[in-house]
Amino acid sequence: MPPDGDQGEPRAASPAGPDGPNARMSLARTAPDAHPLPDAAVAVSGLNKTYKRRKGADKRALVDFDLTIRRGELFGLLGPNGAGKSTLINILAQLVNKTSGNVKVWGFDLDREPRQVAAAIGVVPQELNIDPFFTPYELLDLQSGLYGVPRKERRIDELLAAVGLAEQREVYARQLSGGMRRRLMVAKAMVHSPPVLVLDEPTAGVDVELRQQLWANVRALNRAGTTVLLTTHYLEEAEELCDRIAIIGDGRLVACDTTEALLARLDHKEIIFTLAADLASPPAALAPFNPELQGPRRLKLHYHPSRTQMGEILSAVQGADLQIADLSTLETDLEDIFLQLTRAAREATVRQDPRR
Ligand code: ADP
Ligand code: MG
Secondary structure, eight states: OOOOOOOOOOOOGGGTTTTTTTTTTTEEEOOOOSSSSEEEEEEEEEEEEEESSSSSSOOOEEEEEEEEEEETTTEEOOOTTTSSSHHHHHHTTSSSSSSSEEEETTEEEETTHHHHHHHHHHEESSSSOOOOOOOHHHHHHHHHHTTTGGGGGOHHHHHHTTOOGGGGGGGOGGOOOOHOOOOHHHHHHHHTTTTEEEESSSTTTTTTHHHHHHHEEEEEEETTOEEEEEEEEOOOOHHHOOEEEEEEEETTTEEEHHHHHHHHHHHEEEEEEESSSSSSOOOOOGGGGOEEEEETTEEEEEEOTOOOOHHHHHHHHHTOOEEEEEEEEEEOOOHHHHHHHHHHHHHHHHOOOTTT
């Protein structure tokens, strides 16, 4: 049975107890709850968002979008710029109104129970919007007040320690580094102990070391029971952190799978040989590598790094009596993969419904 909407106060503002799903880590406590915990932390179905534009065609930023994030998951939404990631996050955060579709967070319906949805979710937006004249302590105190967390239940020092900002407690935010501000935003999103944390491109523009720290924070929160949804346009980030990954392209869900299964699908590399002599056509022995002759002396082969050793390719090329002058390998560009998957998804949709 889904939780009712007539609870009055948002639940997350009630006292935290030792039996909550997040009891193992202090940063991520939620209140013990009479309601059964939902299986789906976030459930989105048939979601559409069309931005009206004064000039030019309206923009369909989300098109019949379906997504379910299970309780406890660390879930990655991966897609290129303009794919619709922030639109989805901003709908969940109630900063953008959806055009149509159903959205549930922690079992609460966005249309019927918006306050409960707000209490169940903490959002770290893509843009850093921290008032430079507040200290981290003041900022978290203010945010706790906004969420109606009673004074004696505020856990500001605990939150600051958890994101590694205890020493910066009284420093003006304008003096914090970009990475520190980002971590402060995570703490800010957690003041009301939401069971679901959403991060929109948390490491865009953050240097490698700080990225690692932020990842550690996110992982710790997730291990402690917080369901995490993050968006990114770095495959590496999703690969490193996430249990499951959805790929969004052009407002459409393009793929959704476990990280392992998805990476296997993306398991593709290219190697380019510069040959010492002209070649008229690729030798038959190289057929398993889908050879492409890109010039008389330029031969491109495709392979799956998980299945094929470089040595096999080199022996095949030498076995075909080709003299190699030079070689280089290419990682498949993520943008290319997005484009391929997106195009395939769109063609499939058009086939199903030619009116689109
Ligand atoms: P992402 O976060 O994946 O980069 P967004 O959700 O920000 O993508 O944007 C999706 C698409 O919607 C883009 O084409 C963007 O230009 C458009 N868009 C976003 N916000 C607005 C808006 N307020 N008005 C008009 N178009 C918008
Ligand atoms: Mg965005």
